[in-house]
Amino acid sequence: MPRMTSSERRDAIVEAALNVMVGKGMAATTVRDVAEQMGTSSGLIHHYFESMDDLLAAAFDRAAGRDLDATRAAVARGGGPVERLAVFFATYVRAEQDWAFQLWLDAWAEAARRPAVRETSQRHNVAWQQLLSETIRAGVNADVMVCGDPEAAAWRILSLLDGLALQAVAHRLLINRQAVISWSVSYAEAELGLSPGSLGCLPRR
Amino acid sequence: MPRMTSSERRDAIVEAALNVMVGKGMAATTVRDVAEQMGTSSGLIHHYFESMDDLLAAAFDRAAGRDLDATRAAVARGGGPVERLAVFFATYVRAEQDWAFQLWLDAWAEAARRPAVRETSQRHNVAWQQLLSETIRAGVNADVMVCGDPEAAAWRILSLLDGLALQAVAHRLLINRQAVISWSVSYAEAELGLSPGSLGCLPRR
DNA sequence: GGCGTTGTTGGACAGGCGCACAATAGCCTC
DNA sequence: GAGGCTATTGTGCGCCTGTCCAACAACGCC
Structure with missing residues (x-):
């Protein structure tokens, strides 16, 4: 070759x-x-x-890194904090679709036995939380969102997103992607003191 | 032997x-x-x-079935709908602790390759959702909860619970069990039109 | 052009896997 | 007690795994 x-x-x-x-x-x-x-x-x-663990971690790192970078870039292009947050949801759900979330699932499960994979998935998880919490903090500083603890709120919102994606993957017919995004957006609006509908024109529940 | x-x-x-x-x-x-x-x-x-797939599925079925039965029994012992819901949260989070959630994680990941495991995890997932949505429906019928779609609300609450448990397992130090239960309880109270604190005396955010 | 460095090969190795099958051992029935 | 049925054994087969390593080939340097 x-x-x-x-x-x-x-x-x-x-x-x-x-x-x-x-x-x-x-x-x-x-x-x-x-x-x-x-x-x-x-x-x-x-x-x-050096080992298969390293290779799998590197490959997962690339896939997860691409999604993170794409979302980070899309968020940065947004105008105000609210629009940035809306972009975050739209891009996040798109990034986690199809095979991508199955990869996360595999990574979480393999993390128990593969140190490098564990380190990688933890690092990306924290990076997602930081991206979201910084967006929220910007909204709070601009007085367009209300949130006492952006860090904790980011964990809660990400947890709901991941949990919904989990259900969507587990039984594809009962929850669809439309539901994932509209439900999580509704939750975020309530959590951050935004008026219903302000995070996007998507049909909501 | x-x-x-x-x-x-x-x-x-x-x-x-x-x-x-x-x-x-x-x-x-x-x-x-x-x-x-x-x-x-x-x-x-x-x-x-017949195969390893069947054995793994049977073992997971037993573990998951025990947790489900324990929660179902505990909920049935509760008095009113609100108390039953509070019991659901307390028992659910306890059931999902430690190794139990890692087992669910493994099952979700293995489901992609093992048909019997997939069938089992899907069945249990639906059973949990039914248990929760029935509890909610009882609360709505008794006029102590407000919920237009108990089925969908149950999916949302379970998704948040699973997502939080996921984060808790992924980085054990950043989210603890106390946070999982208090955050999910707060969400459920908002979702079902309950007054804050009505779902338990645990310290909340 | 020779030569050392290094990317690349392809197979060997030891171990582990699920599964199958003939042989054995224990119980029940008549 | 004899015979049959079935739980149980132990081994072995074929395949696959990650890792290693001696040989080969291509490139840059002097």
Whole structure:
């Protein structure tokens, strides 16, 4: 196979691992799968990653990082705090759709046995909470939201979002994505003292 | 090893499997582990269970079923609808503690690859939602709660509970059990038109 | 152009997995 | 007590896993 620079190859491996993970799930992803996906030998992978744990963590890190970066960028483009918060919800729910949330599910479960995966998922979880709590804090400082503890409120809102996504994945027919976003938006409006409907023109409950 | 009746042996296998699952996680549980835990040969297990999928599902079914039955019984002992709801929260959060929620996490992740586990976790999820929505409906019928759609409200409350438990397990230090119960209780009170504090004397936010 | 460095190969290794199956051991019935 | 039924054993098969390593090949440097 063609020679690559270190960073290119490392990138390609992570990308291949991510592809396999999306298709088969994190727990079922093997070194040989990733090698086959890349079209190289399996030994190559261990030249770039100390262990399978590290590789899975790196692949998950990339997927989760992309979603986080996309949401962070979209939020930053928003005008006022309220609009930024609305963008947060819209982008978050879109990011967590389909295979993405299954990946989070896998990561949480695997975290019990894979230290690197655990570290990665914890780091991203905290990053999401920080992004949301900073958005809330900006709204409070601008006197358009009311919240005594933005940190705690962010945990609560994220918990509801994740819990709803969980239910949506667990039985796809009973809860749909429309419900996830409208319910969580309604909750956030109540939590932050916003008037109903101010966080988006989506049909609400 | 001493001979048992069919049902006794089946029971013992499920119990042993559950013990292993609690200690090592569902994904890491093997036939040989379960056999060793029981003190018998591994071949015996396949006389009672067609596949590992069935065994894992049966073990999870027992664990989840116990929690559900305990909560259902505790709720039934409650006096009025409001007290029953308060009992639901107290018992639910206690049931989901420690290893129990990790088991749910494992089940959700494994569900993608193990049909029997998927069926079992879906069944229990729906059962929890029915228990909660029936409690809510009773409160609405008794004119002590206000809720236009008890089914949907039950999904929202359960989602928040699960999401909070998820965060609590993911980073044990940032959210504790006290927060899980007080935050979810506060949400339920707002959702159902109850006055703050009516769902329990626990310290709230 | 030779040479050292390094990306890359492909297979070996030890271990673990679910599962199957013939042999054994214990109980019940007649 | 004999015979049959079934719970139980122990082993072995085939496959798959992560990791390692000696050999090979391509690139940059002098």
